[in-house]
Amino acid sequence: GEDVEQSLFLSVREGDSSVINCTYTDSSSTYLYWYKQEPGAGLQLLTYIFSNMDMKQDQRLTVLLNKKDKHLSLRIADTQTGDSAIYFCAERRPGNTDKLIFGTGTRLQVFP
Amino acid sequence: ETGVTQSPTHLIKTRGQQVTLRCSSQSGHNTVSWYQQALGQGPQFIFQYYREEENGRGNFPPRFSGLQFPNYSSELNVNALELDDSALYLCASSKTSAPVAAFGPGTRLTVL
Numbered sequence: 001g002e003d004v005e006q007s008l009f010l011s012v013r014e015g016d017s018s019v020i021n022c023t024y025t026d027s028s029s030t031y032l033y034w035y036k037q038e039p040g041a042g043l044q045l046l047t048y049i050f051s052n053m054d055m056k057q058d059q060r061l062t063v064l065l066n067k068k069d070k071h072l073s074l075r076i077a078d079t080q081t082g083d084s085a086i087y088f089c090a091e092r093r094p095g096n097t098d099k100l101i102f103g104t105g106t107r108l109q110v111f112p
Numbered sequence: 113e114t115g116v117t118q119s120p121t122h123l124i125k126t127r128g129q130q131v132t133l134r135c136s137s138q139s140g141h142n143t144v145s146w147y148q149q150a151l152g153q154g155p156q157f158i159f160q161y162y163r164e165e166e167n168g169r170g171n172f173p174p175r176f177s178g179l180q181f182p183n184y185s186s187e188l189n190v191n192a193l194e195l196d197d198s199a200l201y202l203c204a205s206s207k208t209s210a211p212v213a214a215f216g217p218g219t220r221l222t223v224l
Contacts, residue, residue, distance in 0.1 A: 031211050042217040088154050097168030098145060098206055098213060102154030
């Protein structure tokens with residue numbers, strides 16, 4: 001099916017690490033993405049990973065990709081209250097369009 | 113570098129009416145995609161335009177149509193509006209086959 005799956009909610013204490021998980025659908029997807037959406041706003045690209053990589057680190061963000069299990073994760077180190085938002089993973093399948101398939105989103109709540 | 117802009121920001125229509133949403137691509141981008149994001153869900157791909165032609169479509173009925181202009185800006189038209197068309201409509205532009213698309217802030221459409 002076309003469902004990219006994410007857990008709905010994650011609550012963490014400020015300063016801890018957050019790990020948001022995603023299971024995507026197509027093992028031939030070329031790129032996998034993480035987007036952040038704050039209330040009432042559009043999508044902000046956080047990071048992306050090419051399918052031939054298994055890890056990518058960008059400052060506080062670490063992306064892990066397990067192609068065998070079609071599993072993607074986003075780790076946010078030293079989580080801050082400003083990280084509270086909805087996080088979407090997305091996959092891009094091979095083909096002649098740039099179509100992204102998004103998950104349902106994980107709401108991250110950071111408490112002091 | 114000018115990012116993706118969308119207009120209007122908000123719009124209220126009634127059932128059966130028609131609506132046109134507009135998107136200006138980021139400078140240097142030649143491909144435009146449109147997504148519908150219903151409340152509490154991830155964005156769903158509507159269609160993509162390249163060289164002023166539709167070159168990919170998601171699971172949306174024909175009353176969703178679009179245009180791309182020579183300057184790569186785009187319109188999304190929705191006829192015979194239904195209550196379920198209420199959503200945030202996101203436009204994304206990219207260079208063909210580039211891994212990253214830039215998203216606009218969205219137009220929030222409410223159908224009463």
